[in-house]
Amino acid sequence: MRQKFGEKYIRYFMGEIMSLPAKNFQTFEKTGYIRNDFLVFGAPAIQEAEINEVVASMKSGWLGTGPKVARFESEFRDYKDARYAVAVNSGTAALHLSMLVSGVKPGDEIITTPLTFSATINAIIHAGGTPVLADVDPVTMNIDPERIEDKITSRTRAILPVHFAGRPCDMDALSDISKRHGLKIIEDCAHAIETEYKGRKAGTEGDFGCFSFYVTKNVATGEGGMVLTRKKEAAVRIKILALHGMSKDAWKRFSDDGYKHYRVVDCGFKYNMMDLQAGIGIHQLRRVEENWKKRRDIWNFYKQCFSHLPIRLPADPEPETRHAYHLFTILVNELETGITRDAFLAAMTRRNIGVGVHYLSIPEHPYYQKTFGWRPKDYPNAMNIGRRTVSLPISPKLNHDDATDVVNAVEDILIHD
């Protein structure tokens, strides 16, 4: 079965004709097939260019914030057609500083999605705001604009949409709400580097666009983040807050221009990006479109291969949008598959395929229950997705054989187990 299946779909995959069956499987009693090596979920595709760039930084002795960070900022800004870009050391830092610079004050409410990583919520809390959740649309898995309207109060200050899995939120509806109610928009673009909505690039439409370059993200620097904004004052303030609140260009104080005194003008944070990280980012960014095409091909391959299985597949991208294909999430409903989501996760791991969960809905976590009184069933769409979802590997590092191994493992579990 393995070989037949592999051959059939390998022809489709990336439009190439390959006759070799995937080689990483060995016959495995009862459960069919198992890879010899573990396929790491979200492994970045690192090449020699990044490695050499980091080595060059190490040899030069300039490891910290420096000229490579400035170059990465300007190249990222150009890629996104943005006005200003400020690099920081994580997506969480990008969110936190954007919130502070938006003028979030204690008691201000920020409306966001329950289907996100905890960092989105924590950043709101750290900025002194109060997170308010509006449930997602069950098909797009993005925040539902109508439910945002229901949650607006006199204390609402901003909307924090997350372009889930790389699918753009309904930005026309969000912009309309923000204009009518005078709200800021801070876009969580951690999944959405390549995302576009009606020709507008994700992260350039809101007041702030926050990106992450964490290892599993579409551009990976290990840890790293970026803020995009249209306002110069906002960019300058973020830059200052990201480096202890020291006046502009303090990072140059040890350069060959001669020592410069800095002035602390704000109580800032230690959120600056290092040249070691930017050096990786510069080369990752050069391959961002190539890697996007690879993930798109894997996405289409999975969609094709899984069309006959009793699982729910991600919806096709909406017209006039560009999906970043950051995650491929299936929904495993026990009533239809005969297997629970958690048993499915374990069965994939047993077959040496790394999987992820994006995400258990935010109200499932004890801290938020205790602090805000949230209950999962009050956000039923996010709850149902969170309890059934499985993310399959879709990294550009996957080759034909790897993707075929994933397909075979899923088939094996759903059809033969």
Ligand SMILES: *Cc1c(COP(=O)(O)O)cnc(C)c1O
């Ligand atoms: C990864 C991620 C973040 C946080 O980014 P870090 O760089 O890990 O701090 C925030 N929001 C979402 C939706 C993410 O996926």
